[in-house]
Amino acid sequence: MVLRGPVQTQHFIFCESFPKINVHVMTYKTKITHWPAFCPPQPTTKLFIDGKFVESKTTEWIDIHNPATNEVVARVPKATPSEMEAAVASCKKAFWNWSETSVLSRQQIFLRYQQLIKDNLKEISKLITFEQGKTLADAEGDVFRGLQVVEHACSVTSLILGETMPSITKDMDTYTYRLPLGVCAGIAPFNFPAMIPLWMFPMAMVCGNTFLMKPSERVPGALMFLAKLFQDAGAPDGTLNIIHGQHEAVNFICDHPDIRAISFVGSNQAGEYIYERGSRNGKRVQANMGAKNHGVVMPDANKENTLNQLVGAAFGAAGQRCMALSTAILVGEAQKWLPELVERAKNLRVNAGDQPGADLGPLISPQAKERVCHLIETGVKEGASLLLDGRNIKVKGYENGNFVGPTILANVKPNMTCYKEEIFGPVLVVLEADTLDDAIKMVNNNPYGNGTAIFTTNGATARKYSHLVDVGQVGVNVPIPVPLPMFSFTGSRASFRGDTNFYGKQGVQFYTQLKTIISQWKEEDATVTKPAVVMPTMGN
Numbered sequence: 001m002v003l004r005g006p007v008q009t010q011h012f013i014f015c016e017s018f019p020k021i022n023v024h025v026m027t028y029k030t031k032i033t034h035w036p037a038f039c040p041p042q043p044t045t046k047l048f049i050d051g052k053f054v055e056s057k058t059t060e061w062i063d064i065h066n067p068a069t070n071e072v073v074a075r076v077p078k079a080t081p082s083e084m085e086a087a088v089a090s091c092k093k094a095f096w097n098w099s100e101t102s103v104l105s106r107q108q109i110f111l112r113y114q115q116l117i118k119d120n121l122k123e124i125s126k127l128i129t130f131e132q133g134k135t136l137a138d139a140e141g142d143v144f145r146g147l148q149v150v151e152h153a154c155s156v157t158s159l160i161l162g163e164t165m166p167s168i169t170k171d172m173d174t175y176t177y178r179l180p181l182g183v184c185a186g187i188a189p190f191n192f193p194a195m196i197p198l199w200m201f202p203m204a205m206v207c208g209n210t211f212l213m214k215p216s217e218r219v220p221g222a223l224m225f226l227a228k229l230f231q232d233a234g235a236p237d238g239t240l241n242i243i244h245g246q247h248e249a250v251n252f253i254c255d256h257p258d259i260r261a262i263s264f265v266g267s268n269q270a271g272e273y274i275y276e277r278g279s280r281n282g283k284r285v286q287a288n289m290g291a292k293n294h295g296v297v298m299p300d301a302n303k304e305n306t307l308n309q310l311v312g313a314a315f316g317a318a319g320q321r322c323m324a325l326s327t328a329i330l331v332g333e334a335q336k337w338l339p340e341l342v343e344r345a346k347n348l349r350v351n352a353g354d355q356p357g358a359d360l361g362p363l364i365s366p367q368a369k370e371r372v373c374h375l376i377e378t379g380v381k382e383g384a385s386l387l388l389d390g391r392n393i394k395v396k397g398y399e400n401g402n403f404v405g406p407t408i409l410a411n412v413k414p415n416m417t418c419y420k421e422e423i424f425g426p427v428l429v430v431l432e433a434d435t436l437d438d439a440i441k442m443v444n445n446n447p448y449g450n451g452t453a454i455f456t457t458n459g460a461t462a463r464k465y466s467h468l469v470d471v472g473q474v475g476v477n478v479p480i481p482v483p484l485p486m487f488s489f490t491g492s493r494a495s496f497r498g499d500t501n502f503y504g505k506q507g508v509q510f511y512t513q514l515k516t517i518i519s520q521w522k523e524e525d526a527t528v529t530k531p532a533v534v535m536p537t538m539g540n
């Protein structure tokens with residue numbers, strides 16, 4: 001029998017009837033025309049409550065589409081108020097035991113977890129490609145960058161150390177503990193279905209918090225898989241709960257009095273709202289948001305390397321990365337490189353993410369495609385030159401997919417809509433500057449401060465740029481400078497709201513609170529003991 005269903009890894013998550021059937025059903029290319037009779041019309045994403053994958057009792061469902069075909073491949077519930085309440089109650093109930101579990105035992109769970117993620121990396125990646133559309137190689141990067149945060153969480157024994165100061169006065173010492181907050185929550189975007197949830201719950205939980213996750217309603221599968229692996233690694237029931245939904249679920253998280261902190265990654269519209277509403281309710285909130293990242297190309301740069309880096313960073317993942325280099329500033333003579341940049345972009349292969357040789361896959365939805373095409377059109381109308389137009393691309397065998405090919409708009413000016421708005425698609429807007437100072441001014445005038453890169457062979461130029469540019473993450477000949485997790489992800493200005501960044505030492509600070517103990521043990525009170533050599537008598 002040929003099963004026309006999603007990849008094997010989804011079976012245990014989406015459809016209770018599947019798990020006993022041990023088949024690899026690689027159906028990215030297969031049209032999903034019908035489901036086996038014993039399975040509901042579309043597999044449903046479960047909630048994860050109190051250690052169980054449970055079917056929602058909701059009447060409201062959201063379809064999940066394969067972006068390469070636009071076929072509905074599964075449904076995700078809008079969790080009901082009582083289901084969301086049950087998830088928080090489960091986190092709350094589990095908190096005491098989990099926070100009192102020794103740090104070494106928590107560390108052991110995460111050590112097992114990182115191995116399980118490694119063992120299942122390819123399967124999780126297939127699931128990401130299936131729901132999100134990115135290429136398999138890129139999906140593996142998605143899981144891998146999340147895995148690095150889990151590995152980092154295993155260093156908790158060093159990360160969570162407090163401070164001590166002995167003898168601040170006679171017989172008096174001061175020391176601090178880093179303690180968990182309680183129940184924390186995470187709200188994730190669609191573009192990194194594995195990495196971003198893994199930025200959140202592992203760091204929070206290794207510090208002793210319990211966690212409520214709400215993945216993007218468009219790509220929940222990878223997180224469900226990761227939750228199963230976490231359970232297999234030994235995470236006790238209730239320590240991680242997962243709800244699904246949209247605005248109601250977000251409002252529930254922002255308002256619930258038992259939730260102490262919220263980690264958010266996504267658009268500015270949602271992030272500003274969640275930051276305001278969560279903060280107003282007394283919660284800690286960290287919000288990583290949108291971006292407009294500039295790549296400044298100096299005429300002394302290594303041309304071959306720079307053009308390849310620019311093209312990869314602008315169009316990789318179909319531009320759906322918050323650290324994509326969506327804007328190039330060509331300085332002086334580097335403006336002559338534009339035709340070659342266009343040629344290289346033309347050579348990229350657009351295809352379904354699971355197809356061999358695909359460089360970029362589809363956008364997440366028809367609405368996203370429409371929006372990207374609209375922003376390209378505004379560029380044309382406002383006077384930019386459309387040197388490469390990917391709007392009408394046809395991908396053989398995937399005619400219904402949300403594909404946009406690499407697109408380049410040149411002669412762009414800072415007042416144009418295509419420059420001011422985050423496009424989040426495979427579109428590179430190109431501006432020109434006479435000098436490095438002009439380029440720096442342009443970057444600093446843009447409200448976003450997520451990432452930037454300079455391409456140069458001159459150390460002094462690189463130093464000046466890194467020093468003067470007001471952006472949180474700067475690459476020097478590195479197009480996508482996402483820090484490894486021993487550092488933190490340090491987007492700034494309009495790209496971030498909050499005080500404390502994601503992962504690294506800052507991540508631990510976000511998910512912990514300090515308790516300071518000042519203790520006095522007077523020397524003269526020390527118990528004086530000596531060996532008891534006489535027969536004990538009553539009263540001794």
Ligand code: NAD
Pocket residue numbers: 187188189190191192214215216217245246247250265266267268269270271273288289290291321322422424450489491495
């Ligand atoms: P999004 O804001 O639409 O969705 C993110 C989450 O917020 C989802 O879980 C969604 O259900 C919820 N949400 C959406 N709209 C909401 C609203 N109006 N009110 C309350 N909740 C809402 O973002 P997306 O489209 O999934 O992701 C793309 C965006 O994320 C881009 O702007 C990108 O730059 C940004 N992003 C930023 C980073 C970073 O680290 N700075 C990383 C990845 C993505």
